[in-house]
Structures are given as structure tokens and as C-alpha cells.
Amino acid sequence: MQIHDKPALKAEARSFNFFYGEVQALKNINMPIYDKKVTALIGPSGCGKSTYLRSFNRMHDLYPGNRYEGEIRFHPDNTNLLSPEVDPIEVRMRVGMVFQKPNPFPKTIYENVAYGLRVRGERNKRVLDDKVEHALKGAAIWGEVKDRLQDLAPNLSGGQQQRLCIARALATDPELLLFDEPTSALDPIATGAIEELVHELKKRVTILIVTHNMQQAARVSDYTAYMYLGEMIEFGKTDEIFIKPQDKRTEDYITGRHG
Amino acid sequence: MTAHNASDLPRISDRLAKNALRNVSERIIEAILFAAAAVSVLTTIGIVYVLVSESIHFFAQVSIVDFLTDTQWTPLFDDAHFGIMVLVSGTLVSSFVALAVAIPMGTIIAIYLSEFANPKVREIAKPVLELLGGIPTIVFGYFALLIVTPVLQKIFPELPGFSLLSAGLVMGIMIVPYVASLSEDAMRAVPMSLREGAFAMGSTRLYTALHVVVPAAFSGLAASYILGISRAVGETMILAVAAGMQPNLTWNPMEPAATITSYIVQVALGDLPHGSIGYQTIFAAGLTLLLITLCFNILGQWLRRKFRENY
DSSP states (O other): OOOTTOOOEEEEEEEEEEEETTEEEEEEEEEEEETTOEEEEEOSTTSSHHHHHTTTTTGGGGSTTEEEEEEEEETTTTEETTOTTSOHHHHHHHEEEEOSSOOOOSSBHHHHHHHHHHHTTOOOHHHHHHHHHHHHHHTTOHHHHTTOTTSBGGGSOHHHHHHHHHHHHHTTOOSEEEEESTTTTSOHHHHHHHHHHHHHHTTTSEEEEEOSOHHHHHHHOSEEEEEETTEEEEEEEHHHHHHSOSSHHHHHHHTTSOO | OOOOOGGGSOOHHHHHHHHHHHHHHHHHHHHHHHHHHHHHHHHHHHHHHHHHHHHHHHHHHSOHHHHHHOSOBOTTSSSOOBOTHHHHHHHHHHHHHHHHHHHHHHHHHHHIIIIISOHHHHHHHHHHHHHHTTSOHHHHHHHIIIIIHHHHHHHSTTOOSSOHHHHHHHHHHHHHHHHHHHHHHHHHTSOHHHHHHHHHTTOOHHHHIIIIIHHHTHHHHHHHHHHHHHHHHHOOHHHHHHSOOSOOOOOOTTSOOOOHHHHHHHHHHSOOOTTSHHHHHHHHHHHHHHHHHHHHHHHHHHHHHHTOOOO
16 A cells, blocks of 8 residues: 555544444444545445444434444544544534435425534524525536425435435535445436536545445545455555455455455 | 146146136125225215205204304204304314314324334333223213313312313313324334434434424324314213303303204203204204314315325
């Protein structure tokens, strides 16, 4: 791995273990997340990549019996996101998430995007209008919806819904944006639009993306981590991982002999 | 499907014959199912027929305008008046009091059970709550008369022994389980992915419940409210026992009054000659009640369609 030209760290997992009750789902994960880069998590189903992703915004806190061990350090302030003293709501204020299936709220397009701002107590109509427009532009959906911001969001097409969800996450200026297989419910054209968007967004925000689709990982990411059975097998620059993986298991997966 | 050797397979003609037999049995089953469905439809039609045909006799003697505008309801007096608004007012006031209790309480309980309670609490609380819905209404009626009214009289010394307030409050408590249980079902049917989306935006549990789950479940909540309204409008025993039965055109819950249902029960218990005008008032009152609940059901259907879950 290269030592020089390494970008700044945005987050870092250190000896991170995760347990669903008694079952250990993640084992001793150590991994950097670089600032304003796209990092892809790949691996076969059940390897723990979504579990890992959902640890960054403490989604596991919503369900009883889950337990974190170790640290995920968040920079620049070096906060341990997993610390019990850290309020998960504060974490989620800084870390946005886009889900596998588009999940717009049963509200208007405008209110969906304004949601996070309202949660944060923003009342000023002009600020809201501005940020909603900015977020919709950032998610490359402004042109399609600007004339019908008061329509109900669930009436949009699947691809539009997903871009709306991205706009919703962007509106609050998150520092890290988590994507959990964001295109698995979408057709190829909508998928292409989302991938382009991810590429565009990394100018503004650090991105961590789980994907089942290796071509997608190769297309959109700067760094790739291969996970298998709850372990981080290999992490590196995407071109290096895909061209000459160091680990036999990574190679098998990438070449389609496994998974 | 089980594996067969080619020789085990029935010949094509045999298979056709079997299909024909299957068609016959399907037809028979369909007929049985249709008959079962028809019974309830025919019963409804029968009830409507009886109500309407008897009411026609009634309205041959009393004009609809008098029926709707007269301010007295004295069908059994020499100076007979047939102002249904007297009974409707009692029904609406007691229902309003009941719903003022049942809808907020039921919704709050549903939000708690669906969004806050841990599974163990919910597993115990929900059946207990539903048990409350199984208590006979006559028990609720005496609860209102013997316990709630005296307690209320401590707060409002001028409250009479029978009142719409007392009956309405207890009726509300009776309806709470229906509203809570149905609302909880509707809220639990909201997919977890919506909640996760809300939490991921940094919302608290309460904010998620009020701003995402409740709007998403709105059509189900509306349906539960409509059911609550229908229960309140049609409730009889609590009102007959605790609200007094004297017809009284009032919008004040602190007074006693008869409702449509309690009037019907009162008159039906007496021995009115068949075909007399007093006898026919039962049907006119019943028809009015049916129309009121019909309105609410139509409103409910409309709300359901307008706010169909589209998550």
C-alpha cells in the first residue's frame, strides 16, 4: 500500500467488534475512511457489510440486544461514535444514510427534504426554501420536481424517490453519507444516475457505500474493502483491489469464483 | 408435485375428466361461499326494508319537516310531537363526549404501544386492553351511574343523577380499546424502513412517531376513529342506564337526555300496539340512526381512499 498522497482521515474503525445478542457479526475490524472519498464495502451476502455500515450512524441502537465493542473514531474531533456517552441522535445529525429501498416519508417532496432541517429546529421559511432547493439540485432531481414540490413524494418513480432520499440526507450537510445498496431496487438507467451522483457528491461529502455489484464498486469508489464472514479481508485502493488483490479470497470473489 | 415415471402419468383424457370434476366441486364451494356472503347482505337488506316500510307509514302521518324541525319529542302524549332533533341532540352530545375521551386516549395508547413500549409490555398490555372491550356495556352503564356520576357530582355539585356527561365519559372508556387496538395495528403496519429513515435523520422517537408513523398510518387511524364513532352513536345500554331517558333538546352534557337508542329501548320495552304511531316511531328513529352511521361509514371509506397507505 502506498504511504504517500494519502488523504485526510474522516473516520477509522479500530478493533471494532459487533454482536447481535450472543452472535458476533463483525470481528476485529480495522479500517480507515478517507475524507471526501468514496469507499465501497463488498462481499457475499451475510458477510456483515451492512451491519458494519449501520454502525456508523448507530442504527443498531434501535433494536435491543445489540452490542458494539471497540471504536469508530470520527474526525476531525476524534469522537468515538460508539461510545455510550455519545448520543446516537448527535451521531445521526452528522452521518446521513440512504437505504436499500427508497423510503420517502408520506409527505410532500418539499417536506421530505426539509425533514432533517425541521428536526434540527429550523423554522425560517427562506432558509428552508434555500436548503431544500440546494439539496434537490445536489441530488440532481431539482429539474424534475421543481414545479411540483407540493406533490406527495411516494408518487415519484423509484429512481426519483431514491434521489429524493439522497436530497433528504444532503439537506442537513452531513459529514459522512452512508449508502446501503442504494441501487439494488432500481433499473439500470436510474442506477446510472445514482452512480453519477455519488461521483459528484464526493466533492462535498465522504461516502461509504455497500454494494453487491462489483462493477459498481469499481466504477464509483476510490477505496474498496472486501469483507467475508464478519472479517475485513482486504482494504485498498479500488484499482489495486480489482487489478491485483493480495488475498486469495478477495481474488476468488472478484473473479466470480465465490459468492 | 410428486415425481412420476412416464408410465404413471394419467392419460390426457383422464386428466381432462378429473379437471371437469374439479370444476364441479369448485362450483359447489363457490355456491356455498356465495350463500354465506348472501346471508349477511340479505339480512342488511331485510333490516333496511323493514325500517323503510314502517317509516313510510310513519311519515304518512307526520311530515318530514315536522320530524326534522319540531323541538319536542312526545310521541306518546295526547299532544304528540315528533321532533327527532331532540333525540339526535342527545346522541350527538353523548357521542361527542365519548369521542373526546376515546380518540385522544386511544391514539396516545396506540402510539405508546406501537412506538415506545418494549415487546414484553406490549404483549401483556394489548390483550388486557382488548379485554376491556369485552366487558358487557350494561356493566359500564352501572359503573357510570353508581361510580362516575357520584365522583363527578363532587366536582360539579349541580350535576343531576343522570347526565350525558357521565354516560359519555364511560362510553369513551368503553371505546378506547377499539380505537387503541385498531390504531396500533395500523401504526405497526408502517414498515420499519420508514422509521429507520426518520431515525437516520436524527429524529427522536416522539418526533418519528408524530411526523412519520402517524401520517403514514393515517388511513388506518381514520378507520379506527370511524369505528369508534359508530360504536358511540349506536351505544344503548350505558345511555339507557346512566343518561336518563327523558327527551330533552340540549347541547349541554351536564343535563340528562334520551338518545335515539335509549328511546328505542324504552319504547320497545313497553307494550305499544302494533301499527300505532308510537310503535312506528321506533322505526323512524331507527332509520335516522342508520342514516347517521351510514354517513360516518361513507366518510370513513372516503378517508381511507384519500389517505391510502402508499409507502
